Amino acid sequence: MSIHRPIHDVNHFLCLVSVLGDKPFPCFDDMAKLPYLERCFHESMRLYPQPPVYTRRSVVEDTLPHNLGVIPSGQDILVSIYNLHRSPASWGPASQQFEPMRFGPLVNGQPNELNTGYRYVPFSAGPRRCPGDKFAVLEGMSIWAVLFKRVDMTLVEGHDVVMTRYGLARFPNPNTLFQAPL
Ligand code: HEM
Numbered sequence: 001m002s003i004h005r006p007i008h009d010v011n012h013f014l015c016l017v018s019v020l021g022d023k024p025f026p027c028f029d030d031m032a033k034l035p036y037l038e039r040c041f042h043e044s045m046r047l048y049p050q051p052p053v054y055t056r057r058s059v060v061e062d063t064l065p066h067n068l069g070v071i072p073s074g075q076d077i078l079v080s081i082y083n084l085h086r087s088p089a090s091w092g093p094a095s096q097q098f099e100p101m102r103f104g105p106l107v108n109g110q111p112n113e114l115n116t117g118y119r120y121v122p123f124s125a126g127p128r129r130c131p132g133d134k135f136a137v138l139e140g141m142s143i144w145a146v147l148f149k150r151v152d153m154t155l156v157e158g159h160d161v162v163m164t165r166y167g168l169a170r171f172p173n174p175n176t177l178f179q180a181p182l
């Protein structure tokens with residue numbers, strides 16, 4: 001998140017402070033009062049989906065739409081969620097940018113596969129989609145809420161977060177993060 005300053009904007013910080021008050025940790029009811037933080041979590045999963053690739057095996061022969069060809073029965077398929085989530089065709093020219101509000105006003109709720117036309121699928125979709133998605137987002141938000149109330153993290157200039165060949169987001173330099181107390 002340190003790469004993407006919007007999460008550190010003053011309004012966001014004040015919101016975090018006013019919701020958490022003196023509490024060291026957020027409680028369940030606090031989560032609904034932090035929709036922007038949740039948005040940032042979703043936007044992070046759009047840019048850095050984990051897993052970045054799904055595997056599937058076709059059970060029967062299938063014909064893809066848009067003349068993309070025929071998949072034979074028994075074929076193993078790799079679906080790149082990373083590419084799907086960053087495609088300018090789906091997300092416009094700013095597809096690589098961190099823009100939490102790209103999913104619409106906060107009153108519209110949080111993104112999922114259904115309300116994004118299957119453009120945003122970090123938890124997969126269909127009958128085998130992740131059953132732990134809500135819990136995972138709450139976990140992430142809790143960690144961030146505790147962290148961002150205490151430290152202001154800034155990425156050292158010139159460093160980038162990249163995906164490795166193993167599909168993991170990593171910092172090229174171990175000294176990439178600079179931490180300062182707020
Ligand atoms: C940010 C965190 C998480 C992400 C991005 C994530 C993502 C995913 C994805 C993409 C799948 C489908 C994989 C596939 O179909 O090939 C999946 C499956 C699954 N996830 Fe998660 N997950 C997360 C956290 C969790 C948590 C916290 C739990 C449990 C508390 C959980 C439980 C499961 C289970 C049981 C399945 C298998 C579902 C099935 O095969 O029917 N996940 N997850």
